[in-house]
Amino acid sequence: MAGIKLVLAIVQAKDAGRVIDALTEDGLNATILASTGGFLREGNSTILMGIEDTQVDGVLRTIQRSCHRREQFVSPMPPAVEPVDSYVTYPVKVEVGGAIVFVMNVDRMERF
Helix, strand or coil, X not given: XXXXXXXXXXEXXXXXHHHHHHHHHCCCCCEEEEEECXXXXXXXXXXXXXXXXXXXXXHHHHHHHHCCEEEEEECCCCCCCCCHHHCCCCCEEEEEECXXXXXXXXXXXXXX
16 A cells, blocks of 8 residues: 655645646645745645655646746835834835645545
């Protein structure tokens, strides 16, 4: 019997539907949770999946195909300790999107 893995993928909310659709087309089940990124404080989705070892590479390819990196301009927030009137805000270009994926060993998984 193959080992079981927990795949935890954090994707931008804009990409989440595309990822779930692609995984479903591949015959895979996933749970999706709303989450928020720490840097930009924008919407993310955390996707959880319990899969067999042999499925890991295919799942990673599907996630990579479905998530796209892109550049976006954001206005940084002023530091809390400095006066706001001395802080000049200007948009900064940052790269967003893509996915962060963790693959972890699972001792046991049950489906009821």
